[in-house]
Amino acid sequence: MTDVSHSLDHLDDAELVRLAKTDQRAFGVIYERYIDRIYNYIYYRTGNKYDAEDLTSRVFQRAMRHISGYEDRGVPFSAWLYRIAHNLVVNYHRDRKRRQIVPIEDLVITAKSSEAPEFVTQQREEHEELLQAIRNLPEDRQQMLILKYIERMSNAEIGEIMGRSEGAIKSLYHRTLIALRAELNRIQKGQKRRSDVLKHLGFDRS
């Protein structure tokens, strides 16, 4: 980045956005500030890195095209970017009519390399099961979980982005946990039924 961009680094979002309407370097700083966050958000909503890259490109292209018309309405600028990302993800699921699974090898596994392979495999399966359950939740709940756990946002910040009160986010989190637990039970029952059938047919894996 150039020296001029460095001098823009310390500006807050509102000032940067005001400048970005006429100065392309300011948009560059916005890009550096949000690329990881938007990518993460889309990655967990789509489930694969190729679509995440494609949609992330579109978010920034769209933001660049429309930033001249952006009006500060008292909500953070990030809410505007997340709104663009959210709309693109919704269109993606609607148009493609598919919900892909995060490839197991792409998952970040927190297990140490010294841990037993069976433990790592089991942990992977548990991660995958949970991700599958998350993807079966309604979109607002998925969005809330990503903002809470990936972006580490407070309820107030999530509320600003999702257009809800802090208390509403707290209740939404509670309802989401209950729904997620039910979804996990449903998935586990399905898996048990499948393994019972396999056992019955003589394909016992154990």
Add this chain to the structure above:
Amino acid sequence: MFRKLKRREHKEELATILDQHAAAVIMGGEPADADLIDKYGQTHPELESLMGLTRRLYYTLVPTEPSEEFVEDLRTRLAQIQERPAWRRRPWPSLGYRSTKLPQLVGWALSLAALVLVIFRFTGSLILLFTFLAGRKRRLASA
């Protein structure tokens, strides 16, 4: 009415406990789950499993990073678009759509070919049937 209010308070209490627990877990703290269960487990039997779920979410939903190559490539493309005059700033085609376009076209072509074959087959069968019936009629007439 009173019971309804009580139930709402009960729910709100659980929501608050879970929210505070999640905030502590996310901040990297180690909230004493056992203490919370001791304190609220009687009134909220589901607390333990929901706190366990919070921990699972924390270990599963971990931040990832886009590749440096992608970030650099997108930065360059955005800069190129900004340098163009406004009337030339058209959106680039989606990679995802591009990757599915060819298989989609092949699928359409094969479906069309199959449909044409079915129509030919059906027409052929009809012609054969009519020929057979006409021949039979002629044979009967001559007999």
